[in-house]
Amino acid sequence: MTRHLDSLGRIVIPKETCRLLGLHGGVPLEFFLNEDTQEIILRRYGCSFCGTLDEETVQYRGIYVCGTCRRELMQRVRVDTEAVSQL
Numbered sequence: 001m002t003r004h005l006d007s008l009g010r011i012v013i014p015k016e017t018c019r020l021l022g023l024h025g026g027v028p029l030e031f032f033l034n035e036d037t038q039e040i041i042l043r044r045y046g047c048s049f050c051g052t053l054d055e056e057t058v059q060y061r062g063i064y065v066c067g068t069c070r071r072e073l074m075q076r077v078r079v080d081t082e083a084v085s086q087l
């Protein structure tokens with residue numbers, strides 16, 4: 001897939017890519033540049049689950065998780081673990 005920069009240095013992210021990643025106008029993105037390979041990597045900046053960016057947001061294995069989603073995930077793990085232990 002190829003996109004061209006416009007005269008102002010902008011590109012349009014393909015609609016399907018936006019849909020798959022849950023990107024929409026206003027979502028903050030991070031740029032990473034590898035000068036050796038001349039690659040530019042764009043990554044959603046903010047919680048990968050809900051898009052929130054707060055002071056509790058942490059990065060885990062390359063994705064961001066906000067405090068609320070982290071607590072919900074931990075609660076879900078506890079419930080699942082209890083369910084498995086009752087088998």
Ligand SMILES: [Zn+2]
Binds near residue numbers: 048049052066068069
């Ligand atoms: Zn979240």
